[in-house]
Amino acid sequence: MPHPVTRRAVLAVSALFLAAAAAPAAAEYxxxxxxxxxxxxxxxxxxxxxxxxxxxxxxxxxxxxxxxxxxxxxxxxxxxxxxxxxxxxxxxxxxxxxxxxxxxxxxxxxxxxxxxxxxxxxxxxxVPNVLAVNPELPVTTVQELIDLAKSDPTLLAYASSGNGTPLHLSGELFKAMAGVEITHIPYKGSGPALTDVLGNQVPVIFDNLPSASGHMTSGGLRALGVTTAERAPSFPDLPSIAETLPGYETYxxxxxxxxxxxxxxxxxxxxxxxxxxxxxxxxxxxxxxxxxxxxxxxxxxxxxxxxxxxxxxxxxxxxxxxxxx
CATH class of the missing domain: 3.40.190.150 (Bordetella uptake gene, domain 1)
Known part of the structure; x- marks a missing residue:
């Protein structure tokens, strides 16, 4: 014999339908x-x-x-x-x-x-940034890069991911603190900037560590220093720029x-x-x-x-x- 439909059951079912209808669209997002x-x-x-x-x-x-x-x-x-x-x-x-x-x-x-x-x-x-150079550039340390730049203010250029990016400002802060002139070459991202530095069209780059790390490991780039105040855990032997220029820090x-x-x-x-x-x-x-x-x-x-x-x-x-x- 079927159970009678009680008022409580009707109300419970109605509540379920109302809750489903009122459920936010975001629940399906x-x-x-x-x-x-x-x-x-x-x-x-x-x-x-x-x-x-x-x-x-x-x-x-x-x-x-x-x-x-x-x-x-x-x-x-x-x-x-x-x-x-x-x-x-x-x-x-x-x-x-x-x-x-x-x-x-x-x-x-x-x-x-x-x-x-x-x-x-x-x-x-x-994410840390990094200062790196094409291996054909005859420098192996931050200080050697500074000395080379001071020897001829027209000699060097650095690539960045674009005007106004943190990598651009990393370069400008470096120039100001080191007292050197290095021409800025902006690109539409780190990818094309890296391409030209790897091909030695531009000798120096400020880049994010994630995009440069593979080329650093393979030898396509020679890293000179990370831009954070402390060394990066993934490259513990790589000095920070601050070890040469105290107070330098970007990320x-x-x-x-x-x-x-x-x-x-x-x-x-x-x-x-x-x-x-x-x-x-x-x-x-x-x-x-x-x-x-x-x-x-x-x-x-x-x-x-x-x-x-x-x-x-x-x-x-x-x-x-x-x-x-």
Whole structure:
């Protein structure tokens, strides 16, 4: 004999239907692939980190995270594209100190506001930079490079990933502290900059350690020093530039941002996926290869970090006198 349908049962079933109808759309996010914009050319540090993270985040999200390189204007072209994207979590940015601290200080025409046009997701890693030369250049130490530059102010040039990038400012700070002249040659990312230094079209480069490390190990580049105050754990025999120029220190970082207005639940889902990715043993091992320090912050911590970085770089940019249209 069938059980009678009670009022309590009807109410319970109705509640289930109402809960399902009221469930936020973000519970189903993502329903299609997510595009991760890398605002630099392929082959550079941000590209290396971004592709490692994208693959693992895609596995966690259950949808492919597709890397799209949009290089140019020191990262501001790609960052501006994401700032104007639909705030639905399907277009996100691998931001850097360039896109979110330096460009706001350097660019006269600002294509976006680094604070108000983005929803912070997570600070992923902090990365050392490195000063390296083509092996045909007859120097093996930072001091020898300084001495060579002083012998002829027109002799040397250094490559960077672009005007206004942390690598550009690493070079300008080096020149100021060492009292030398070295011509800056900007590129649209570390990849093309490395290509010309490896081919000896340009003898010197300031690069991120992740993109340069393979060439350092193979002998394609001769590293002279890391830009962090301390030596990098992955290259313990490589001195810091500060050992020759006390007080010298620069570095970069990689962080995920979504367009402003992205629903908090979508930001939280991306943050969770990023934390899972950065805790994966394979990802940890890859990051350790080039001394990238894993952070995997909260959105709030990333927002505070951006504020701190803008405050830190403001006097450096002013002292260097760097500005771009």
């Amino acid at each position: 993502p329903e299609s692939p997510v595009t991760l914009v890398i605002p630099f050319a392929a082959g550079g540090s941000t590209d290396v980190v971004g592709r490692i993270v994208a693959e693992r985040m895609g596995a966690e999200l259950g949808q492919q995270v597709i890397v799209q390189n949009v290089g140019g204007a020191g990262g501001s072209l790609g960052a501006g594209q994401v700032a104007q994207a639909e705030p639905d979590g399907y277009t996100i940015l691998m931001g850097t100190v360039a896109t979110h601290a330096l460009n706001p200080l350097i660019l006269k025409q600002k294509p976006y506001d680094a604070v108000t046009d983005f929803a912070p997701v997570s600070l992923l890693v902090v 970069t970082w990689n962080a995920l941002f979504a367009p402003a207005g992205t629903p908090p639940e979508v930001v939280a889902r991306l943050n969770d996926a990023a934390k899972v990715a950065m805790a994966d043993p394979a990802v940890v091992a890859r990051m350790a290869e080039f001394s990238a320090t894993i952070v995997a912050s909260t959105p709030e911590e990333l927002a505070a970090h951006v504020d701190d970085e803008i405050a830190k770089w403001t006097p450096v940019v002013a002292d260097a006198g760097v500005s771009m249209d």
